[in-house]
Amino acid sequence: MLGDISGLEKIYIVCGYTDMPKSIDGLCAIIEDQLKMDPSSSALFLFCGRRRDRIKALFREADGFVLIYKRLAIHGG
Template sequence: MIVAGARQPILIAKPVDFRCGHQALALMVQTELKLDPHSGVTVIFRSKRGDRLKILVWDGTGMVLTYKVLEHGSFAWPKVQDGVMRLSRAQAEALFEGLDWRRTVARRVAAPTAAG
């Protein structure tokens, strides 16, 4: 999955028209989310049926648009407040794989006290 740097993906709550290409989606990021689509931010868009997604990201040389359709079922879409929701990289990758991203939990690991 293409995810630029350490930026957090943003999920748009409302479904978008999947006939939109990269320019129209970048314009939505700019006008509706008030974000710079060329900043490296990764934006995940969903279809009305919830079985398709588009990922838009600027990789430093051009706009990358990834499109995925699940053959069976639909993606586990989160409930979103204020129009967008931030996902961790692990959650976004689980979503992209068709897994339930809500089951992805980060674990804190204590640093070892000595090299072994």
């Protein structure tokens, strides 16, 4: 099922800011180059944008990668 994270073993929060226009390939490169990890592992990787109101989640399913993008609603006052 698309987006089913119940089988994932670990969750990693990538520290620092991530360039939010990055695609699956760009995020996989961060996982490989900076974290020295395999993006195909049974893990969920979370990335945060500079404004801290955007989050991307990346994980691998049997038939390919899933990229979830969330823009948080920031309410003032």
